[in-house]
Amino acid sequence: MEVYFETSTKIMNIIDAMNNRYATKKFDADKKISQEDLDTILNSINLSPTSYGLQLFKVYRVTDPELRKQLTPASWGQSQIEDASELLVFANRTSYDEANIDEYMDRISIERSVPKENLTGYADFMKSKLSEMSDLHFGVWTSRQPYIALGNAMTVAATLGIDSCPIEGFEPEKYSDILNIADSGFKPVVVMALGYRSEEDATQHAPKVRRPIGDLVKSL
Ligand SMILES: Cc1cc2nc3c(=O)[nH]c(=O)nc-3n(C[C@H](O)[C@H](O)[C@H](O)COP(=O)(O)O)c2cc1C
Structure with a gap:
């Protein structure tokens, strides 16, 4: 059997948290994240590495319920947009x-x-x-980097017992219009919903589906 990490207590806690994390389909709209936990998650985004350290992206925290309502049809009607405690829209810089x-x-x-x-x-x-870089190349390059922050934020949230859903199922142009950021130089690339899972969300009981680790990681 291939062993990839020492099972220290700390790593096990993180792995437990990652096993407990799942892309939450239905949030409990009545449960809100504390300011302290939100600050920790936002800090994890800010502390994430970026190419050269330039941080060429912005995170829009959408708190206005009316805006959230407008974003739902631009997000394939996904309920997380309105039900999650927090909605973060990651947007990358589009030109140099x-x-x-x-x-x-x-x-x-x-x-x-x-x-x-x-x-x-x-x-x-x-x-x-x-x-x-052409604008196209630049945009592709800057659009990759928020995903690193997103990944860190999901793991940090999971260690705090906070649920999340990464969302690419949305229309960036419509988001730009609704959030009034079309002329900001930033374009929405990925969305993160954060909150607490609803008891009714059946997805939480589904076993994880992953490739065997030896198929994913090849030692050469
Ligand atoms: C970049 C990205 C975009 C995603 N977009 C959506 C989405 O729009 N809606 C959704 O319900 N899940 C979305 N997911 C969740 C994935 O479907 C989910 O992570 C995957 O099926 C593995 O399941 P798990 O995260 O529950 O372990 C997205 C995941 C990632 C990483």
């Missing part, structure tokens, strides 16, 4: 803007007490790499 690199250099300079002149080489390297 040199200013984003300069802002990032400003943050590094402050947080690490480095003179900005010392960062010029790094900034110029990033600028040369990113400016040569």
